[in-house]
Amino acid sequence: MKKLLLILPLLLRICYAQLPAIDSLKQELMVVKRQPKGFATDTLQCNILTAVMKAYVDVDIDSASHYNQQLMALSEKPGLEKHLLYAYQYAGYLYQVRGDYHQSIRFHYKALPVAEKLGEYTRMAASYGWLAHAYTSLKEFDKAAKFCEQGLSLLRKHPDSYVQASILNVQGAIYRQQGKLKQALKVNMELYELARKDGHMWYEAQGLHAIGWVYKEMNDMPQALEYFGNALALARKTRSVDLEGSILLNISNLYFRQSKWKESLAYCNIALETARRVGNSSIEAEAFETLYKIFKQIKRPAEALRSYESFVQLKDSLSKEKTDHRIESLKAQYDNVQKTSELQKKQVELLDNQRTRNGLFIGIVSVLVIASVLFWNNSRLQAKNELINGQKALLEIAREELADVNKTLETRVEERTEELLVANLELLRKNNEIKEALFKGQTIERKRVAIELHDNLSSLLSAVNMTMQHIDPKNLSESEQSVYENVRYLVRNAYAEVRNISHNILPPELEKDGLVMTLASLVGKLNQNSPLQFSLMISDLDDRLPVEIEFNVYSIVFELINNVIKHAQASVVTISLRRTDSGVDIAVTDDGIGMAKSQEKRGVGLQNIQTRLESLGGTFTNSAPIGKGTRVAIEIPIETISFNGNPLNS
Structure with missing residues (x-):
């Protein structure tokens, strides 16, 4: 326990050390973008975008998503299909980290045909593993198990220990969540041994983490704590903030089960700060939910309420994010319409300039042609303007819907806050009533026991003492006299002890x-x-x-x-x-x-x-x-x- 607590001050990330490397990559990206367009330039740009994206993943997930979108857009050009495959799979991973499992599934389904076309079978197996991961998070275990079997079957023909480790990790999670703890422990042990043998440090840490998780479900707390501690040390070496946050939450939950509130609260707060630094909303929401449970247990209702509100807001943020995406899509359509109109105007002006260079006769014909074109273009522009106005109306409707959603969300939060406060206060009253009733019962019982001791046992001992006084010790032998005196001494002591006990059970004063x-x-x-x-x-x-x-x-x-x-x-x-x-x-x-x-x-x-x-x-x-x-x-x-x-x- 002490060794594990010594780890806590060392958990501050050293992500700042990555920032100079990221800045250097971004400068290289700016230089490449200024180079002449071509396949070689595009390939180099894709490689740099990939490096920046991977460097940002443990620092800022939003920035990693931004560069992933750039990579996806660039790699749609012919000849860059491998980069497109990587962009699709990494997008699925980022959505998985954010907790948006449906979007993660969508991008991995887009990655599968690209991987099959390129003959990248290990990448296909990787997508099968990520699809299993997403369906496991959605509690659709039958689909998840099916994708695990497909991935492992493909890897038997095209081995890759790293991808195999990722699928074993998901398979163990499926068994654990279904309560099949022996199968889960066996798969997780296989995952750990495979990762340790082939030097996959991240999955080695995750294997230890998963084993500890199973032991936690088996209520073997010392074993679970030992594996979690080893997993945490390895996770820090790999600088995987997401894995570290998950392990910290599991340690917090472990102490929660043991009613060790201080330790549980400490680890949960560290997990929350870790998730906040990289914007991992999934772990952040889980941490707030755990904080709510802890504060509720230690009778701190105000902090429990704040934690519950934060959990609800994070849980509802996904629907808000989808609404934002819809507004951005409408805005992009509107911008495209404007750019089309400007291009048509420039084409008309260019046509006019070319026609005026010919002779007078050609000029007259050109004027007639231009007039016809202008009339036709005006008709099209009117239609475009009507389309633009329609898009503006849709945009305004979307904004109003968003405002309504925000108002509804605020109302729901206020209602839930009031309900929680009333429920907590009612529970507090009930607890006080139960405590008072229990104490009254105990007090009555103690009074009864004290009276019984004083009235019955004390009287009995007094009667024994009085009876013994009728015995004449002079008629006894020396040994019998000694026994007689010892018995009287013991009776007197017993009488005094009974009086003390009856008094101290419930002192009247x-x-x-x-x-x-x-x-x-x-x-x-x-x-x-x-x-x-x-x-x-x-x-x-x-x-x-x-x-x-x-x-x-x-x-x-x-x-x-x-x-x-x-x-x-x-x-x-x-x-x-x-x-x-x-x-x-x-x-x-x-x-x-x-x-x-x-x-x-x-x-x-x-x-x-x-x-x-x-x-x-x-x-x-x-x-x-x-x-x-x-x-x-x-x-x-x-x-x-x-x-x-x-x-x-x-």
Whole structure:
């Protein structure tokens, strides 16, 4: 665990180191664009565009998509089909990263016939793998499994370990999501061994990641954490931000399952920042969803609400992006119409200039021809203008639709926000009612047990003691007299112990006078009857705490005092209670033999304290101060929120 936490400060990306290389490639691209047009220039330009696109993928996905579109447009020329194939497949990959799986499927289907025409069978297998990946993300597992089998079948005739690793990765994910964990583990182990043998570091990291994921589903948390840690180290070496973000999210979810909220929150925040740096909306949305669940668990409703709103906005952004694409398409059609009209005007002017160079007769004929052409062109221009006006109307309608969508989205967010707030507050009220009812029940039961101990068992022991007093020890032998005295001593001790237990189960002064007075009374009694010296320090506890908190604090302090008396061999004990903005801090410090020598004896008592703290959401720290002795520090949260001006404790 400590080794894994040491990795966190090293996770800041070094993407800035890539920027000079990207700038250099962009300068080369500008130089090539100024060179004379031709096949060689186009080929060189395609190679540079590919390099820029790949360099941007871990820095800025939007920039990578921009250069991918340039590559796609340029490689549509004859002779550049291999570059077009690569552009289609890379476009599918970028849409996959963005979470737009339908667009990813569209581009890989466009890539398949190009790859088949070129005889690029390994590239065909790669597209089969990416199609399987997209359908897996859409939960269409039958289609995904079919494409995996097609890809692996093609690779048996045309082997390529890298493409095989990509398809095995998807196949393992299909088995895992279908709950076939043994098959998933077998495939992922095969993926890891293949990638490690052939030096595919990215898939080696992904193989470890996938194995850890399966162990997480098997609830084998130590194994899962070990594989995730190794995968994270390899992912950092490959500088794959997307893989790193996915691993961080899985580690966060692993700690979430174990109710380790601090660790889960830390890893989730790192995954969110990692996704934001490269614009990976898919991981970013998943991180916000995880943050919402964490904040809901640790009773931070405001932050849970903000995280949920961000998740909803990211989830709905895909439909907005499609609307933007539609508007851009209409604008491009409008620009094309304008360019066509300008070209026709220039052609008319050129025709007029050429005709006027001939003789007078030819000039008259030319004037008639030009008039006819102008009339014809005017008719066409009118039609074009009508088309332009229609396109403008469509553009305006699209803008109005977009405005309506935005308004609807805002309304939906407000409604969901209000629903979530009301639901959280209702849940908080219900929890408080349940806690109050449970505490009342426990209090009644403790009173009953205390009365039973005091009235029945104490009376019984008193009767035994009185009965024994009728025995004349003078009539007993020396050994019998010794036994007689031991029995009387044990009966007296048992009677005193029963009285102490019946009193401490539910001290009457705790309900009447409160925690501070009860602890002061307890410490006073201890200082009279015990060789240990007890001191009590109270800070900022002028007002009483909730009844269930006071009872649990008293029980915890009493248990810690018993541990010190029985095991610590101490002479001085200090008890401190402090009210903070968020709850209550408790500390019990002694100068005894220390934690290492007495921890085995203290096991049961500390487990009882830990059980109480789990029900209160508190934390427990056991440490050794400088010198000797033991210090136990406890923090119990008492969160207070308000609704319609009324305070609610949780």
